[in-house]
Amino acid sequence: MSGRDLFCQPRRIRRGAALTLVFASVLVAGAATGSFDTPGRKTDPPPARTAQAGHQEDVADAAAEAVADGKSPVEAAERAVSRSGDRWGAVYSQGEYEEFEEALDGQYTGVGLWARRERDGRIEVTRVQSGSPAQAAGIREGDRLRSVDGHHVDGRPVTEVVSLLRGDATGADAGTTVDLGLQRGTRAWSETLRRARLSTDSVSVRQLPGGATVIKVAAFTKGSGDRVRTAVAAPSSDAGIVLDLRGNSGGLVTEAVTAASAFLDGGLVATYDVNGDQRALHADPGGDTTRPLVALVDGGTMSAAELLTGGLQDRGRAVVVGSRTFGKGSVQMPSRLPGGSVAELTVGHYRTPSGRTVDDRGITPDLEVEEGALERAETVLSGLGDPP
Template sequence: MPGSPPLCRRPRDLRRGAALTLAFLAAVGTAAGTGCWDRADAVDTAGVLVARTHDKTAGAPAAGTADRDAVARAAAEAAAEGKSGKKAAQDVVSRSGDRWGMVYDQNEYAAFAEDLDGRWTGVGLWAERRTDGRIEVDRVQPGSPASRAGLRAGDRLLSVDGKGVTGRSVADVVALLRGEAGTPVVLGLSRAGADFTETVRRQQLRVEPVTVRRLADGVTVIKVASFTRGSGERVRDAVRAAPPGAGLMLDLRGNPGGLVTEAVTAASAFLDGGLVATYDVRGSERALYARPGGDTARPLVALVDGGTMSAAELVAGALQDRGRAVTVGSRTFGKGSVQMPTELPDGSVAELTVGTYRTPAGRSLDGRGIDPDLSAAEGTEERARKVLGGLRVGP
């Protein structure tokens, strides 16, 4: 249903309880580890998704999750007193130990729907949140306002329109960077110990979620940057267009996730039906199935690394467990919990953890990740080509 809020799995703070670096697309507003449902009650008529994803009869929350009634009550009480319902709800979520729970206001949540189309209004920079709370530029989108202003990886982001960002949550920093296309935003930065400012104008931006290139030996490399709307079908199209008999590389490195339905569609490009993953929601097990008719003949290697997260891990895990692909790279992030949204009385939205995902072989992803069949910290693509060569593809 157009306009329905997506069911999402996004992190509040990947640093909670561990010395981790939080990577997020500051201009986009999509935090690392996204994995979202396109509808509250999602049933794919082609058989991709056989599950109802919303259970109003669920019992008490499990350990490490927030009680949605308590969260809603806190928001209502705060709003009645003229205080921030979002802040009150977030305080309850934080105390609950729900590592991935998060509360968003209406504008933040509406903007996320735009992100899932692969388009947004921003400045075009990726940033990292360090363990000490510092915000640094990780990379800059070519041709973006940030790129034209000369921003580069390693620059420290100190402020946005005069408001300090050190120690802020991901959602707060993203909200500061957002705005109407054409409006200016002043960025306070530091490089090599020297502070400076840059004024850039926000603009409509877009990232291609799927890109395809062909190597000299005929191998087709399908890079999936994220699972935004339409990305699954683009993967299927790329597989169908690949030269007969040539090998395939599915590059999931750095993919933070996205829409679960798109991830299942992408997995379907390489499977002839069958199980992609199972997940439980407050003790009730559900299953995700691939569409029939995928390409099961071409040799396939999936490239993964520590930035492969959430919905991207579902794809890698399914292809590995089903014996469809050889995975090459390094261990994936390990984001395998399920979040679902609850609209609060003040109009904000709380995404709370309700369950976990498992691969077809029953492996839990959460906190563990996926170990590749062949480890390769460097030269991953070259190692993958050798694997395909061993499968009688390539030179």
């Protein structure tokens, strides 16, 4: 897999641009009241057949029929998901889902690129992982990715670009090569990179010259919430904290809630519904509620990162600076299908503590800034130019 805007993403999500808000194994771990069905877990059937349950049954039936007929259960399930109109629905083969879960553990095979699709269809590099093949080749943030192994990527869903970069069609492993067509300004060139087994550097911390601490969270993989808490608890100046969630395409909800606990003394982070059942996510007590905090966001801030942003904003804990976030506030749950594949289907939506919905709307910053957002964040932290 190739970087974190591109990573852990359902291969076939309808808009091809965002990371699933993953509750797989999240609520089972105790992040909220209640539990969800997970692959292999048996529970009593619900008293009534909800629309979501109906879609799940339809997908399972399609896969079962395909297995019986000697056809591809994955393709049959994909067609059923498409008919359901679930734009965030996705179907994985057993191997793909294992890779998905592995990615949430912070491991992936790729070249170390974070990328996203711009509104005009261009695929742009948003981050290069330190120590990765991409960094060794001199690829930089802002470079345009034009092709992968001869396949032009303009206009393709990001998830398809992921598949090409990882070599899914050929079962490519670490050590295999991939040819990239790149552009920087007027210069166009090609690079041949060798895929490697990489660990995601999902949380990084640095100090600005003025004393503020910047905590950059690229994604909410396992352990990232605790790393945020550790960074907040570390001795530092009183200049404040910039929580940089730009380009964060989401991840595990438990980790986002743990990160919220670094800044809150308990209380509500978000509510959500699953098949009509209302539930809540709460922060742990004991977080730092005094240091000035700015949350930086942009159009690449998605899913679990939006959940965290909305919670901090509604609780009055952070000033949100940047541009409107992506707007993915739906909840997906996985279910095992006949043949071993896994379907991830939408089962509900979440809201911020004040009751705002995020899906299709995103989070509007307190201070909207397109350029120089980090500099404006420093100004806000210093008490100069606070937003009205």
